[in-house]
Amino acid sequence: MTRLLLFFFLALMLIHGIISVIVVTSNPKVEVYENTNAVLSCKFQTEKETNPRIEWKKKGRDVSYVYFDGEFTGLFRGRASIDGATVTLHGVNQKDSGIYHCEITARQDQIRLGEVTVSLTVLVPPHAPSCHVPETAVSGSEVELHCEDKLTVPPVTYSWYKDNRPLSTAHVTEINYSVDNKTGTLKFKSLSKSNAGNYRCEASSNIGPPKSCMGQHMNITEFELNLTLVIAVGVCAALLLLSCSLAVCLCCQRGYCCCYYKERKRGKHKRNPANYSPPSDPEHYKHTESFVI
Numbered sequence: 001m002t003r004l005l006l007f008f009f010l011a012l013m014l015i016h017g018i019i020s021v022i023v024v025t026s027n028p029k030v031e032v033y034e035n036t037n038a039v040l041s042c043k044f045q046t047e048k049e050t051n052p053r054i055e056w057k058k059k060g061r062d063v064s065y066v067y068f069d070g071e072f073t074g075l076f077r078g079r080a081s082i083d084g085a086t087v088t089l090h091g092v093n094q095k096d097s098g099i100y101h102c103e104i105t106a107r108q109d110q111i112r113l114g115e116v117t118v119s120l121t122v123l124v125p126p127h128a129p130s131c132h133v134p135e136t137a138v139s140g141s142e143v144e145l146h147c148e149d150k151l152t153v154p155p156v157t158y159s160w161y162k163d164n165r166p167l168s169t170a171h172v173t174e175i176n177y178s179v180d181n182k183t184g185t186l187k188f189k190s191l192s193k194s195n196a197g198n199y200r201c202e203a204s205s206n207i208g209p210p211k212s213c214m215g216q217h218m219n220i221t222e223f224e225l226n227l228t229l230v231i232a233v234g235v236c237a238a239l240l241l242l243s244c245s246l247a248v249c250l251c252c253q254r255g256y257c258c259c260y261y262k263e264r265k266r267g268k269h270k271r272n273p274a275n276y277s278p279p280s281d282p283e284h285y286k287h288t289e290s291f292v293i
Contacts, residue, residue: 020111021046023085023104031121033207038092040118042085042102049106054085057101066100089120094153097122124153125208129184131201133216139191147184147201147213156203158184161212163197196220 022045032038056066065073072080079090103115129149137143147158158181160167177188198217204210
C-alpha cells in the first residue's frame with residue numbers, strides 16, 4: 001500500500017515536471033489500547049538526497065519534539081524506536097494521544113521539505129466512576145445524584161442502579177426521576193419515601209468491561225420531622241427571651257438597672273418648689289454655714 005502511494009505521488013510530480021521529496025503514511029489514524037505499542041507510519045522518497053533529516057513533532061498547546069537530531073527527546077527517550085522514518089511508541093498511555101508530524105528535509109531536492117500527519121488515540125477501558133449520593137434528603141425536594149469517569153477514552157455511557165436493579169432511562173410520567181446517560185446525572189423531581197435505597201452507578205464503553213462505584217444508601221426524611229425541629233427551636237428562643245426579661249426585672253428591683261434612676265428622678269419631681277426658698281441674706285447664709293461646722 002505504501003509503495004503504491006509513493007508511486008502515485010512520484011508519477012503525479014513527473015507529469016507536472018516537479019521532482020521533490022515525497023512523504024506518506026499507511027495509517028493516518030492510529031487507535032491502540034493503553035499499555036500497548038503504537039506504530040506511527042512515515043515513508044519517504046527523495047529526488048537526490050541520500051541522507052535526509054528526519055524529525056517527529058507532537059502538536060498540542062505547544063509543539064514538542066519527539067525525534068530530533070537522530071535521537072528521541074523528553075518523555076519519549078527510552079520508550080520509542082525508529083525504523084527508517086516510522087516510529088514505534090512502547091507502552092503508550094493517555095498522555096501520548098495527540099497529533100504527530102513526520103517531517104523530512106532533503107537539502108539537495110528541488111522542494112526540500114515534505115511532511116505527513118498521524119493522529120494517535122490511546123483507548124482507555126472504563127475506570128470505577130466517582131459517585132455522589134446524598135446520605136439524607138427531604139421528602140418532596142428536588143435532588144440530583146452525580147456519576148463521573150474522566151479517564152476513559154472514548155467517553156463512557158452511564159447507568160444507575162437502585163438496590164441492584166437498573167433504573168429506567170425512558171421519560172415516563174409514572175416515575176419521578178430522569179437519567180442522563182451522557183453526563184451521569186440521576187435527577188429526582190420530587191422525592192418520595194419509596195426512593196430511599198442503595199444507589200450505584202456503572203460506566204461502560206466498547207473498550208473493556210464496565211466498572212461500578214460502591215453502592216451508597218440514601219435516606220428520605222419526612223417533612224414533619226423538620227417541622228418538629230423548627231418548633232423546638234422556637235420554644236428554645238421563647239424560653240431564652242423569657243429568661244432575659246426576668247433577669248432585667250430582677251436587676252431593676254435590686255437597683256442595678258435604669259429603673260433605680262427613674263425612681264429617683266420621679267421622687268425629685270414630687271418635691272414642691274413653692275415650699276423651698278433660698279436664704280436672701282448672705283450673712284445669714286454664712287452664719288448658718290459656720291453653725292453647721
